[in-house]
Amino acid sequence: MTEHIVSSYDEELKNLAVKLTRMGGLAEKLLTDSIVALHTSDQDLALRTIEADEQIDELEHEVEEAAILMIAKRQPMAVDLREIIAAIKISSELERIGDMAKNIAKRAVAIQSEIIAQRAILGIDHMSRIASEQLKDVLDSFAQRDVDKAMAVWHRDSEIDAMYTSIFRELLTYMMEDPRSITYSTHLLFAAKNIERIGDHATNIAEMVFYLVKGEPLREQRPKGDTSSFTPADYPQSDD
Amino acid sequence: MTEHIVSSYDEELKNLAVKLTRMGGLAEKLLTDSIVALHTSDQDLALRTIEADEQIDELEHEVEEAAILMIAKRQPMAVDLREIIAAIKISSELERIGDMAKNIAKRAVAIQSEIIAQRAILGIDHMSRIASEQLKDVLDSFAQRDVDKAMAVWHRDSEIDAMYTSIFRELLTYMMEDPRSITYSTHLLFAAKNIERIGDHATNIAEMVFYLVKGEPLREQRPKGDTSSFTPADYPQSDD
Numbered sequence: 263m264t265e266h267i268v269s270s271y272d273e274e275l276k277n278l279a280v281k282l283t284r285m286g287g288l289a290e291k292l293l294t295d296s297i298v299a300l301h302t303s304d305q306d307l308a309l310r311t312i313e314a315d316e317q318i319d320e321l322e323h324e325v326e327e328a329a330i331l332m333i334a335k336r337q338p339m340a341v342d343l344r345e346i347i348a349a350i351k352i353s354s355e356l357e358r359i360g361d362m363a364k365n366i367a368k369r370a371v372a373i374q375s376e377i378i379a380q381r382a383i384l385g386i387d388h389m390s391r392i393a394s395e396q397l398k399d400v401l402d403s404f405a406q407r408d409v410d411k412a413m414a415v416w417h418r419d420s421e422i423d424a425m426y427t428s429i430f431r432e433l434l435t436y437m438m439e440d441p442r443s444i445t446y447s448t449h450l451l452f453a454a455k456n457i458e459r460i461g462d463h464a465t466n467i468a469e470m471v472f473y474l475v476k477g478e479p480l481r482e483q484r485p486k487g488d489t490s491s492f493t494p495a496d497y498p499q500s501d502d
Numbered sequence: 503m504t505e506h507i508v509s510s511y512d513e514e515l516k517n518l519a520v521k522l523t524r525m526g527g528l529a530e531k532l533l534t535d536s537i538v539a540l541h542t543s544d545q546d547l548a549l550r551t552i553e554a555d556e557q558i559d560e561l562e563h564e565v566e567e568a569a570i571l572m573i574a575k576r577q578p579m580a581v582d583l584r585e586i587i588a589a590i591k592i593s594s595e596l597e598r599i600g601d602m603a604k605n606i607a608k609r610a611v612a613i614q615s616e617i618i619a620q621r622a623i624l625g626i627d628h629m630s631r632i633a634s635e636q637l638k639d640v641l642d643s644f645a646q647r648d649v650d651k652a653m654a655v656w657h658r659d660s661e662i663d664a665m666y667t668s669i670f671r672e673l674l675t676y677m678m679e680d681p682r683s684i685t686y687s688t689h690l691l692f693a694a695k696n697i698e699r700i701g702d703h704a705t706n707i708a709e710m711v712f713y714l715v716k717g718e719p720l721r722e723q724r725p726k727g728d729t730s731s732f733t734p735a736d737y738p739q740s741d742d
Contacts, residue, residue, distance in 0.1 A: 323719060330583050333573060340574040347570060350587065354594070365741040434684060441678045448674065451688070452695075452741070479563060 271342075274332050278325060278349045279405065285321045285356040286401040288314070290394055292363035293460065297390040299370040300453060301383055311367035318360035325353035348470050352404065355463045355470075359397065362456040362463075369449045369456075382436065382450050385429045389457050392422055396464040403471050412471035415464055420485040422461035429454045511582075514572050518565060518589045519645065525561045525596040526641040528554070530634055532603035533700065537630040539610040540693060541623055551607035558600035565593040588710050592644065595703045595710075599637065602696040602703075609689045609696075622676065622690050625669045629697050632662055636704040643711050652711035655704055660725040662701035669694045695741070 269277075292311055299308035329346045332338075338346065396415050403411035433447040433454075465484065472480045509517075532551055539548035569586045572578075578586065636655050643651035673687040673694075705724065712720045 326587070330580055330587060334578075334580040334583055337577045338574075340570060343570050343574055347566070347587075347590065350590075351594070354591070361741075368741070434688065437677060437684050438681045441681065444674060444677050444684075448688075448691070455692075456741070 271332075271336055271338070274328070274336070275345065278328055278332070278346070281321055281325050281328070282349060282352055282356070283401065283405070285318055285325070285353060285360075286397065288318050288321070289356050289359040289363065290397055292318070292360055293366075293390060293394055293397070293457075296363045296366035296370060297387055299367055300373075301387060303370070303373075305371055308367040308370040312364050312371075315360045315364040318357055322353045322357040326350055344474060348474050351470060352467055355466050359460050359463050362460045365456045366453045369453045373446045373449045382429065382433055382447070385425065385432065386450065386454050386457065389422060389425045389429065389454065392418075392425070393457050393460045393464070396422070396461055400464045400467045400471070404467065404474075407471070407475050409472055409475045412468040412475075416468040416472075416480075417485060419461045419465045422458055426454055426458040511572075511576055511578070514568070514576070515585065518568055518572070518586070521561055521565050521568070522589060522592055522596070523641065523645070525558055525565070525593060525600075526637065528558050528561070529596050529599040529603065530637055532558070532600055533606075533630060533634055533637070533697075536603045536606035536610060537627055539607055540613075541627060543610070543613075545611055548607040548610040552604050552611075555600045555604040558597055562593045562597040566590055584714060588714050591710055592707055595707050599700050599703050602700045605696045606693045609693045613686045613689045622669065622673055622687070625665065625672065626690065626694050626697065629662060629665045629669065629694065632658075632665070633697050633700045633704070636662070636701055640704045640707045640711070644707065644714075647711070647715050649712055649715045652708040652715075656708040656712075656720075657725060659701045659705045662698055666694055666698040699741075 292314055295307055295311045295314075298304065299311060329350050333343065333346055336342075396418060399411060400415045402408070403415065430451065433451050436443045437447045469480050532554055535547055535551045535554075538544065539551060569590050573583065573586055576582075636658060639651060640655045642648070643655065670691065673691050676683045677687045709720050
């Protein structure tokens with residue numbers, strides 16, 4: 263009956279995966295809530311979102327501790343180690359996604375009292391939906407070790423980049439037309455940038471899934487929907 | 503004579519540290535070069551900086567591979583494991599610092615042909631010098647396991663945040679005064695944001711050094727020089 267007391271390696275791995283799933287679910291919720299707070303100027307929701315980010319930070323710490331203890335106790339071989347190291351790295355990406363959502367919530371607090379361009383918010387809303395789907399899909403791809411699904415996420419990131427470019431251009435137009443819109447447009451610009459970065463973190467996770475399954479890093483250059491990197495015009499840059 | 507063939511654990515650890523030092527040196531150089539490129543509108547330098555970032559990415563991969571092989575071969579205990587995991591995490595922070603410098607270089611390409619506000623560039627220049635010192639100091643603190651030095655970096659980050667706030671405000675003023683400055687001001691805004699994030703990555707490394715030496719995470723809240731997080735005015739937000 264010892265198997266009821268001594269957990270198996272597989273159980274410990276499953277335990278790590280459960281924590282990652284919880285982190286992913288939380289990150290998704292934070293992103294959704296931050297966008298709703300931005301959309302509806304709901305300051306309470308924004309503040310709750312900012313606070314809730316701490317739970318993700320705590321979970322990241324738990325994943326790392328559990329992973330280190332697991333390595334120390336189980337002395338796994340290189341192939342299994344990669345699995346555990348991947349869990350640490352994915353939890354770090356999810357922690358950053360939580361930070362991005364927190365940043366958006368902070369912007370929601372900052373612009374709550376101003377009349378904002380609903381059209382621009384709609385674009386951000388749409389962008390965040392895709393980012394949320396990407397996050398969900400990439401976590402599924404990790405859980406199922408599904409390289410095709412991971413690669414679909416990887417390719418779709420250019421869609422988010424392209425939307426970011428379009429929102430950036432739109433916001434610049436507002437700023438030029440009406441200087442009073444400069445402050446809130448700048449906040450929305452950073453909110454859009456945060457969503458674009460969430461897409462990048464999902465893409466990072468997709469590359470880790472590829473590496474885990476294939477045993478070698480993805481060497482392809484990322485496709486960029488934001489083709490404006492070197493254009494000295496009113497375009498944003500595709501940041502990393 | 504086997505010690506000449508079979509490397510010791512300490513040698514392998516030293517080898518990891520050497521790679522991290524090289525990464526740190528490269529990251530510092532990329533940051534400096536990107537700011538010079540921005541300052542002097544040197545497009546060649548900007549493009550070389552963008553390319554050079556690949557070397558950092560490659561080194562990150564090498565650190566991770568070496569670390570995983572080391573764990574698999576040496577089966578270290580928890581305390582030593584923390585050391586090796588820290589190396590992986592620090593290399594990931596350095597890789598992101600390289601990305602930030604690359605982003606700044608991309609902005610340099612984008613605004614090269616425009617007349618830009620030299621005053622704003624001066625602020626960014628100053629900010630980047632402090633970020634560069636922070637990076638150097640935190641890498642020293644890691645090499646020497648010097649918690650005091652790490653904590654000095656940790657506390658000084660608020661200085662960078664405060665400078666960012668001031669540059670943000672200045673750039674918004676330019677935008678409001680002259681709509682023609684909106685495009686390049688926005689690029690400079692993102693450049694400043696990238697430097698601010700480099701400061702954050704240095705702070706992350708400082709927290710890792712604390713954790714490594716003290717054996718427990720730093721629980722203090724980060725000091726924020728950017729006190730404007732919840733001010734619905736012409737201030738930036740303190741992002742994470």
